[in-house]
Amino acid sequence: MKRIGIMLSAILSLTSAAQAADLGWNSGASPMYSPTPASGWSGFYAGVSGGYGWGTQTVTPAPGAQATNNTGGWSLGGQAGYNMDMGGFILGAEGDLQWTNVNFSEAVPGGTFKTGIDFYGTLRGRAGMSFGQVMPYVTGGIAAGRGSASYDNGVVTSQSATHMGWTAGVGLEAQATSNISIKAEYLYVDLGTQTYSGLPAPIGNIDASQRFSVVRAGLNYKF
Structure with missing residues (x-):
């Protein structure tokens, strides 16, 4: 009887260990949190993205009067970057370039x-x-963009300027396959203020600020 008891105890112990292994209890990780393996997000990637931007634009004409207007428009472009997966905590860097028509227009004399x-x-x-x-x-970092200001009185006169500033935001990315992921992202972009000179009357020289938010979706391919 003593030997049968020892054998039964051993069988029960092995069965319990096997069940624990099947359930992942011996992995040391909570079943509520299962990080992707270190190779899951690591590597270079590139993709495309597009969305909509809206914001405010402050224009100061030469006489000193200031006007703040709402802006809006689409954006479309691409991005590339690198992720380093440290066992579920991901650090990376990303650069993107977007063509956009986030602007404001109004009728003025002439x-x-x-x-x-x-x-x-x-x-x-x-x-x-x-x-x-x-x-x-x-996410957060630096931002730069090309702004333009124009006056159309039958003949279009346009000036451009380079804006520099910063950006910050949040996002959510999901892996569809081992190489393809989709993302949704919100960014706030502050490109500061630049001077536009040489526009004809009644516009003249102006200072224009460019600040806007962007909501966009994207598709990435990991190499």
Whole structure:
């Protein structure tokens, strides 16, 4: 009887160990959090993205009067970057370039005045956590863009300027396959203020600021 008891105890112990292994209890990780393996997010990637931007634009004419107007328009472009997966905590860097028509236009004496951003780019750091195949992240860095201001009175006179500033935002990226991921992202972009000179009357010389938010979706391919 003593030997039978020892054998039964051993069988029960092996069965319990096997069940624990099947359930992942001996892995040391909680079943509520299962990070992607270190190779899951690591590597270079590139992709395309597009969305909509809206914001405010402050224009100061030469006489000193200031006007703040709402802007809006689409954006379309691409991005490339690199992720380093440290066991579920991801650090990376990403650069993107977007063509856009986030602008404002209004009727003025003798014609139409229009100002906005023609394209912009950002260079950002990213930090996130992987939950299975999903990674929420925060991002921030520098931004630059080309703005334009024009007056159309039958003949279009246009001036352009380079804006420099910063950007910050949040996003969510999900792996569809081992190489393809999709993302949704929000960015706030502050491109500061630049002077546009040489526009004909009644516009003259102006200072224009460019600040806007962007919501966009993207598709990435990891190499």
